[in-house]
Amino acid sequence: MFVFISQMPILETPRLILRPFREEDIDHLAELTANPDFMRFTLGPYTREQTQGVLDKFLSWDKAGLPSPFAVVLRENTEVLGYCGFLHHPEVPGEVEIGYRLDPAYWNRGLITEAARTVRDHAFEDLKLPRVISxxxxxxxxxxxxxxxxxxxxxxxxxxxxxxxxxxxxxxxQWLAERGAG
Ligand SMILES: CC(C)(COP(=O)(O)OP(=O)(O)OC[C@H]1O[C@@H](n2cnc3c(N)ncnc32)[C@H](O)[C@@H]1OP(=O)(O)O)[C@@H](O)C(=O)NCCC(=O)NCCS
Structure with a gap:
């Protein structure tokens, strides 16, 4: 059997582990995408089938060597609380988005800010991307x-x-200038 090994790194923040998604994350992800708050500013909650489509897309980017979203996991347990990472949209060609969604039970603790900063630094420091958007x-x-x-x-x-x-x-x-100033 062919087992896919992601090329994406595991990133760490003070409170989080950001790791590549895996096929077996579907249960956690489907639970999250069924929650209307997690899906705010989209067309609404997703079915398991729609969520499988999303996970397949994330994994296909990763397999194609494109930077993809990371699963957001608290250091103290292994539960997937959301995603933060790179998205690619045919409607905005040539751009790489940093996108994120988090389990509403964990909002307003600075967790996604922590994740997004680390993902942004990874984009510029390691991947050498010329720019990122949200x-x-x-x-x-x-x-x-x-x-x-x-x-x-x-x-x-x-x-x-x-x-x-x-x-x-x-x-x-801009990132280099901000880093130099900081
Ligand atoms: C967007 C989202 C990921 C933020 O996650 P989070 O971990 O709560 O974010 P943080 O705690 O790092 O930062 C949230 C900031 O918004 C502020 N905020 C939250 N609700 C607010 C409100 N109603 N009015 C003003 N500020 C608000 C918080 O105070 C905090 O800012 P501060 O640090 O200056 O106080 C989360 O709200 C989410 O999953 N939303 C649904 C999905 C979504 O909209 N994704 C983005 C699509 S573009």
């Missing part, structure tokens, strides 16, 4: 706040999948 609905205040805390700035507003969407962006040059 696509955020203007009314999604927590997500906007995470992007701001991650050093990203609003570049423009676009329509993405029929919704008004702010493009937050950070270039490698």
């Amino acid at each position: 696509l955020i609905h203007p009314e999604n205040i927590p997500s906007r706040r995470v992007a701001e805390k991650n050093g990203m700035k609003i570049e423009k507003e676009i329509t993405f999948r029929g919704f008004p969407t702010l493009v937050f962006a950070m270039t490698r040059e």
